[in-house]
Amino acid sequence: MLMASTTQRRIYALVGVAALALTAAACKGGDGTTNDNLSKPECAAFKDYSGIAGKKVTIYASIRDTEEDLLKQSWKDFENCTGVKIDYEGSGEFETQVKVRVDGGRAPDIAFVPQPGVVEYFAKGGKLKPLGDKAKTTATQNYSADWLKYATVDGKVYGAPLGSNVKSFVWYSPKMFKDNNWKIPTSWDELITLSNTIAAGGKLKPWCAGIESGVATGWPATDWTEDILLRDQGPQVYDQWVAHTVPFNDPKIISAVDRAGSILKNPAYVNAGIGDVKSIATTAFQEGGLPILAGKCALHRQASFYANQFPKGTKVAEDGDVFAFYFPAIDAAKGKPVLGGGEFVVGFADRPEVQAVQAYLASAHHANTRAKLGNWVSANKGVDLANVANPIDKKSVQILQDSSSVFRFDGSDLMPAAVGSGTFWKEMTAWITGKDTKAALDAIEASWPK
Template sequence: MAVLSRRRRAFALAGVAALALIAAACGDDAGDTGTSNADKPECAPYAQYKVDKKKTVSIYATIRDAEATKLTDSWKQFEECTNIKIDYEGSGEFETQIKVRADGGQPPDIAVFPQPGLLASFATKNQLKELPAPVKANLDKNWSKDWAKYATVNGKVYGVPLGANVKSLVWYSPQLFKEKGYKIPTTWDEMIKLSDDIAATGIKAWCAGIESGDATGWPATDWIEDIVLRDQGPDVYDQWVNHTIPFNDPRIVSAAERTASILKNPKYVGNPKTIVTTSFQEGGLPVKDKKCGLHRQANFYSNQWAKGTNVAEDGDVFAFYFPAVDPSKGKPVLVAGEFVSAFSDREEVVKVQTYLASAEWANSKAKLGDWISANKNLDVSLVKGTIDQLSVKILQDPATVARFDGSDLMPAAVGSKSFWTGMTDWINGTKDTKATLDYIESTWPK
């Protein structure tokens, strides 16, 4: 679920406003001398983006608070050197308001879509601009075909990836592993053996939480998606997400049963019903206290650990790659992220699009922390945080076979409704596997 990938811890810095005023004053003084910012040596890398007259480009997205501050900070030098001012707005009502604005004839120049399916709905109505040549060149240079295809609609490309999340991770306690002599599993069978060993000690092998307010159930959809990739492979995953095979296809039943062997297994999780009433935020916290061995959750779960928690290979908590069933078939990875699309093709808009699709911008953003990208030319050494570094290495691994969060690609009636509620009933024991998948299939729009 992409909305969770946008959650970050927000910390306010009291001196930011004052520093901004000082910086603005310094900029005015420089202007009084007759020296333009664009002529400064530090602006040389931005020469290709410069426009002759001052222009403004509007960007609308879901990214807010501290994360929005880091986003706008990432293009400050670009603004100073190009004559292009970026007017950024982040909104919690993005999914509703972007439609209102576009249908009303007042869309932003650029929108950052958190779901490829939402992007596609605007592309099919011819409201988005196909990628201009320089933007497409950066897409081809910096992203894999797997990522590029998620903003492709009817053979035309309308967006470029921005940020990313890696969901195929398992959190654990390095201290517990050291005490018990456990090894990081590299195959599914090794992980199941490890689960048995942990369960034999009397603590939960796995912990989870799927309560998330109106979105309760979404963490369980990630489990299903991750295991469809492992149990059946990327081709079947694509067919399932695109509904060229039904939601209740026997192959999806197989994957759901493999999921149930962990998530609904009392030997591993205790009473599965408690997973339904445990919040997403609290689901993995017992790992740190060594009351639970394993917790499958994305890189953004790092924000849930208490302040002072050492997230490292030899620290309080860390994570490993969720192993493949058959490693010889590649490295399946469930991912999520945002995509940059444009409603306008003015020169300055294309310049901003091109910059956001570049490795230079990705590295600028990475330096600010708490962010990763699937950009192949992102310098991992600039990425802050051990989990984010691990995630980027997974994304850049040539063996990785990435597939986007299925619920974000499915129609909203399924992906953000019946799939969530169906998984909740399934874990709660209200419906068995067949009845659950039959129900979700029945809700797919005709």
């Protein structure tokens, strides 16, 4: 599944040698004022972040609106206790504007980057600073190697994860399942048997979907491909495909796309409550699963964040209006494949206050503080499930913390932009509307940068 921001630094004006300034920084803020807050009991959790009072750190990201407000709340105590000021800007044009700003010499101190390919682009271009020692130690302690590798370039770790999402979910109506005595499928075969049972009943088609998303139309279909490829061929082939050592039109990839098509392009299965197979391409992804609430659809594959697309007042819970189950594995003996995504906290500067903010955002303390505010999923191993109130968020965290889970990042976000957010989206849309699998994959393969 990128107004200008100006980085400002307050000058620490002291008459004397640099050594004196360094000594004073341990007990005074960056503007020469004493920071007494760290001695307060309520600030005990931040005692290791001294010497940054009076400093400012700018952050640029795509997180906006309510999510932005919650994010700012999550680090408010850190700001109050350490005296550092975090100047955050969320933008709907982050993906394009972050490159414009960096190339124009106006880089933020920190960015939350959701595409590992962009992290690599900036790192190889010499724009990013590797994580400082404290941030790297904290990140290594709290995140698995599977996660950290996505922000590691040429052996150097440039970022730690922040928020995460789990894409391997199927949404459903608990009441509909109860009324029809349907059981939650725990294997691929059971999922297909359930789909056939619903289709044979004649009351509704089992699946509903939508892949329209403006200039990003097609991305939900790429998520289907990635999720099923993990199940159909396993993580090794998935990694080879992302790295392009297995081409897009390889028989293994064709097999996975055809398996996705056995649902998405099956007229007996889709598009419940909306139209025919082709209607998937013109149905907004936000609306793709809404027929579940109207009793016109039974199943909708979409990420954990889809909970936010249901109307206000919808109860998302195992006994609620809607809930989601894990998208079953094809061969459970090979582990629990999980497709997901998230943001990485990377730095374009490495001043002490920037490193301190990166270290804090990688900590279990921040992850739990943000979790308590709701609507949050994190792969941080230090997250206490008791702090995750939302049922689907809790289920997501449990999956991410499950040692049997085989996690892989969204493949299109790892590929060159011309493919991942270009021909892959475009050709999967054409595939939905009737293009042959091999022809679509041939076109994507031909577009891979030479």
